[in-house]
Amino acid sequence: MEALERSKEHVLALFRIVVGLLFACHGAAALFGVLGGPHGTEPQFAAWPDWWAAVIQLVGGALVMCGLGTRVAAVLCSGSMAYAYFDVHQAHALFPIENGGEPAAMFCWSFLLIAALGPGRWALASLMPSRRRSGHGPTGPTRPRSTPSRA
Numbered sequence: 001m002e003a004l005e006r007s008k009e010h011v012l013a014l015f016r017i018v019v020g021l022l023f024a025c026h027g028a029a030a031l032f033g034v035l036g037g038p039h040g041t042e043p044q045f046a047a048w049p050d051w052w053a054a055v056i057q058l059v060g061g062a063l064v065m066c067g068l069g070t071r072v073a074a075v076l077c078s079g080s081m082a083y084a085y086f087d088v089h090q091a092h093a094l095f096p097i098e099n100g101g102e103p104a105a106m107f108c109w110s111f112l113l114i115a116a117l118g119p120g121r122w123a124l125a126s127l128m129p130s131r132r133r134s135g136h137g138p139t140g141p142t143r144p145r146s147t148p149s150r151a
Contacts, residue, residue, distance in 0.1 A: 012120030013067075019110045020065025023077060027058025049083070056080045064114060067123025071115045078111035 030038040031054045043050035056076060063073035081104045089101030096102045119125065 009121045012117055013122040015110075016067065016070065016114050016119055017065050017122070019107070019114065020061045020063070022061070023057050023107060023111075024061030024065060027054045027056070027061060030054035031058060049087070053080055053084065064111070064119075067119040067125050070119035070123060070125065074111040074115035078108050078115060081105070081108035081111065 025035055026039075029035040030043055030050070033042065038054075041050075043054055045051060057080070060073045060077040060080070063069050064077065085096070085101045085104040085108060089096065089099040089104060091099075093099040096105045
């Protein structure tokens with residue numbers, strides 16, 4: 001059990017990378033007809049919701065996979081899969097096993113977990129300088145506050 005505890009950050013990073021890659025592959029298949037092509041009809045440019053869902057899958061999955069803006073991208077990906085489940089699958093039957101919504105449900109909950117736990121190790125964001133660590137705020141360097149002296 002101790003070995004599992006030590007490897008928790010690595011396993012989380014691998015989980016993030018695999019889930020992001022699989023999701024990005026769905027988006028690439030729908031948008032570009034690669035990897036077996038779209039699962040259903042090919043989305044027309046800017047058509048709601050199919051084309052936008054494919055863009056979220058491609059871009060959001062790539063961001064999560066790389067560990068850039070991970071939490072925000074994961075929340076967006078999770079929400080898009082919740083929408084897909086309730087809009088497309090739920091009308092056919094109650095349970096995912098009955099309505100074909102298992103991938104949507106699994107991606108939804110997987111991305112929610114990633115959003116809650118963060119990117120883990122091996123995230124590209126960890127290589128970028130942080131504003132908080134460097135002492136820079138959104139408008140430039142932060143200055144120490146001067147306190148008025150009482151004389």
